Amino acid sequence: MGCGYLLPARPREREIMKLELTGLHEALTAPVSESMNFLNEIAHRFPDAISLAAGRPFEGFFDPADVPRYFEIYRRHLTDRLDGDEAAVRRTLLQYGRTKGIIHELIAEHLRVDEGITADPDALVVTVGCQEALWLTLRALRRDERDVLLAVTPSYVGVHGAAMMVDMPVLPVREAADGIDPDDLVAVVRRARAAGRNPRACYVIPDFANPSGVRLDRAKRERLLDIAAAEDLLLLEDNPYGLFGDPAGPPTLKALDRHGQVVYLGSFAKTGLPGARVGYVLADQQVTGAPAGQPLLADQLAKLKSMLTVNTSPIAQAVIGGKLLAHGHSLRAANARETETYRGNLAQVLAGLERRFADLPSVRWNVPEGGFFLLLTVPFPAGDDLLAHCAAVHRVLWTPIHHFYADATQRNVLRLSFSHLLPAEIEDGLDRLAEFIRAQSAGN
Numbered sequence: 001m002g003c004g005y006l007l008p009a010r011p012r013e014r015e016i017m018k019l020e021l022t023g024l025h026e027a028l029t030a031p032v033s034e035s036m037n038f039l040n041e042i043a044h045r046f047p048d049a050i051s052l053a054a055g056r057p058f059e060g061f062f063d064p065a066d067v068p069r070y071f072e073i074y075r076r077h078l079t080d081r082l083d084g085d086e087a088a089v090r091r092t093l094l095q096y097g098r099t100k101g102i103i104h105e106l107i108a109e110h111l112r113v114d115e116g117i118t119a120d121p122d123a124l125v126v127t128v129g130c131q132e133a134l135w136l137t138l139r140a141l142r143r144d145e146r147d148v149l150l151a152v153t154p155s156y157v158g159v160h161g162a163a164m165m166v167d168m169p170v171l172p173v174r175e176a177a178d179g180i181d182p183d184d185l186v187a188v189v190r191r192a193r194a195a196g197r198n199p200r201a202c203y204v205i206p207d208f209a210n211p212s213g214v215r216l217d218r219a220k221r222e223r224l225l226d227i228a229a230a231e232d233l234l235l236l237e238d239n240p241y242g243l244f245g246d247p248a249g250p251p252t253l254k255a256l257d258r259h260g261q262v263v264y265l266g267s268f269a270k271t272g273l274p275g276a277r278v279g280y281v282l283a284d285q286q287v288t289g290a291p292a293g294q295p296l297l298a299d300q301l302a303k304l305k306s307m308l309t310v311n312t313s314p315i316a317q318a319v320i321g322g323k324l325l326a327h328g329h330s331l332r333a334a335n336a337r338e339t340e341t342y343r344g345n346l347a348q349v350l351a352g353l354e355r356r357f358a359d360l361p362s363v364r365w366n367v368p369e370g371g372f373f374l375l376l377t378v379p380f381p382a383g384d385d386l387l388a389h390c391a392a393v394h395r396v397l398w399t400p401i402h403h404f405y406a407d408a409t410q411r412n413v414l415r416l417s418f419s420h421l422l423p424a425e426i427e428d429g430l431d432r433l434a435e436f437i438r439a440q441s442a443g444n
Contacts, residue, residue, distance in 0.1 A: 027164040032406040035157045038384060039399065046391040050429035053397040055210060055372050056420040057270050058341050067273075070322025071315070074103075077325055078318075097314045099302045101126025103321035107266070107280055109329045114243060116255045117264070123284035123298045125305060126312045130240065130267035130279035135162045136301045136308070137236060137263055137281060141200040142168045150188055150202040152180045154404030156210045156238070159203050170406070173202065177366075179216040180204060182223045189231050201234035201263070206253055207242035208371025211404045211415040215369050218250040225253065228261040234285075238265045241371045243332045244339045249369075260285045263297070268320050270372075271331040271338075276316040343370060345418040348426050350374075356434040363437060365416075372419040375401070379441050381410035386440070394439075396432035 027033055039053060075089065082088045092102055101107075104124040111117040127133040141147060149163050153172035163170045171192055174184040185202060192199045204224070206216040216224075228235050237253045254264040264282040272278065283297035290299065305311070327334035350367060353376070357363040362379035376398075380386075383400050391397055401413035416433075418426060 025165075027161070030164055030406070031408045032157060032160045032164060032403075035161075035403040039397075039403075042388060042391055042397060046395065046397070049391045049395045049397050050421070050425055050432060051397040052416045052418065052421075052429050052433065053399045054420055055417045057274060058338060058420050060341075060422070061337055062273075066323075067319055070319045070326060073322035073325050074318040075322075077321070078102075093314050093318055095314075097311050099306045099311050100124065100298065101280070101312055101317060102314050103317045103324070104280075106321050106324045106329065110324050110331060111266075111282070113329045114332045115252050117252065117282070119282050120284055120296075123282055123296050125281050125283065125298050125301050126317055127279045127281060127305065128309050128312050129269060129277045130238065130265050131158050131162065132305070132309060133265045133267075133279050133281035134159060134236070134238070135165065136304050137201075137265070137283065138162055138168055139166045139304055140297065140300050141234070142166045143198075146196060146198040147200050148192055148197050150185065150192075150199055150233075152204060152209070154211055154401055155203065156205065157403050157406070159238075160406035164406075168200075171197075171199070172405075175212065175214075177214075179206070179209070179214045179220055180224065182220070182227055185224075186227055186231065189233060199231075199233060201236050202228070203236045203238065204253070205238045205241075207239055207245055207249075208368060208373070210241075210371075211373050211399070211401065212366065212375050213368030213371045213373045214366070215245065215371070216250065221250055221253055221256060225256060225258075225261060229259060233261070235262045236265060237262050240267045240270050243271050243335060244342050245370045247332060254282065268331075271335050272320045272323055276319050278312060278316050278320045342372065342419055345421060345423075345426060346370065346374075348423060349416065349418045349430070352427065352430040356430060357437075360438075360441070362441065373415055373417050376414045376416055378412050378414060378437055381412055382414055383408070383410035386410075390436045394432045394436040396429050396436060398433065 021029060043051060075093065078092060079089050101124065104121040104126060107124055107126070108119040108121040111119045127136065138149065148169045148171050150171050150173050151159055152175050154175065160170055171188050173188050174181040189199045206221060208215055224235060235253055239252060242252060254262045266282065267279040268276060281301060283301055285297040286295055287297055287300055294300065323334060346368065353365050364377040366375050368374050383402060387398065387400055399415040401411050401415060402409050421429065
């Protein structure tokens with residue numbers, strides 16, 4: 001009788017649990033959920049295409065050596081502030097930390113220096129990018145199904161996404177040539193209330209809006225504040241691009257705010273370092289009935305944050321804090337080169353459009369004062385399928401405007417971005433774009 005052995009049993013086929021997409025959150029089947037993925041996927045599929053779509057800061061000024069340098073600047077600052085207590089320094093930088101953040105006092109000083117905003121550091125929550133700041137604010141404001149958000153339409157894709165994630169409908173407010181239409185804002189608020197809805201806030205980008213590039217003048221800003229006061233409405237001011245404008249330009253809504261009507265959403269993605277993923281929200285509104293020691297809306301947002309991301313990376317905050325310290329708290333000063341680059345790129349794009357389309361009255365564009373974007377009107381509907389065709393045949397990318405309406409309806413408008421390109425890339429991209437538009441126009 002031989003010494004046999006047992007063969008191992010063949011593993012049984014595992015049945016992997018299947019989930020129906022229709023049984024998951026409705027945001028996953030909404031057009032807005034595909035916007036960023038689609039645009040990124042197109043860029044990866046056609047790497048030789050010049051992108052007039054990506055709203056990114058110019059990478060030519062990025063230097064990996066700045067990361068440890070800024071971190072060290074902040075570490076020394078923290079060591080001085082903590083009277084040389086190295087254990088406390090290590091704990092602050094490397095442990096779980098304060099939910100509201102560790103660079104709140106530096107941000108408050110930055111807001112004073114660059115924006116003329118008087119900010120209580122305790123009213124600031126440092127977030128994982130501005131998108132978290134937006135989500136936290138909407139999550140706090142959305143109490144029940146009656147609550148709605150108002151937003152200029154077309155508007156930043158992320159506000160549609162964040163609102164959908166908290167089950168908060170977005171009511172569109174008409175955009176005027178010089179920004180938001182204040183009369184339509186009032187009309188939308190009153191219609192909503194008559195229908196039993198509760199308008200909580202209006203989302204606006206007053207400085208070089210995404211996607212239009214429009215900047216509101218001071219009179220329009222003051223009118224918005226008057227409307228907000230009269231209609232008992234918050235204004236959610238998102239300001240990622242304002243520091244690239246003329247310092248003598250109109251003040252932010254928050255700088256003009258006298259009654260706590262403005263929740264200010266800030267980001268260091270464009271002015272600091274996008275890879276750090278650091279943003280903030282200034283929410284100094286008083287909350288009646290709040291527990292002792294939590295009097296501000298910022299305190300309530302911090303409670304939500306503690307259940308979402310716990311805290312924002314103190315290492316990333318230290319890098320941004322070091323940059324603020326290195327430049328006297330002024331990111332306007334820190335971004336002098338970038339501002340010159342973006343203004344030069346805008347001027348080059350506007351001149352290039354004029355040279356290429358002066359003979360085509362059906363092709364029109366707006367003329368922003370600054371920022372990263374402008375809108376181009378063309379004589380044909382432009383959606384995702386046409387973008388894919390343009391990328392494959394003409395090797396240039398742009399953004400269909402329907403993404404900023406959070407729907408799939410094709411419209412005759414493209415968003416062009418020019419912030420991240422070199423001058424030669426701009427010329428080449430505009431040549432390819434002109435070739436595409438003329439070919440498409442001839443086919444219609």
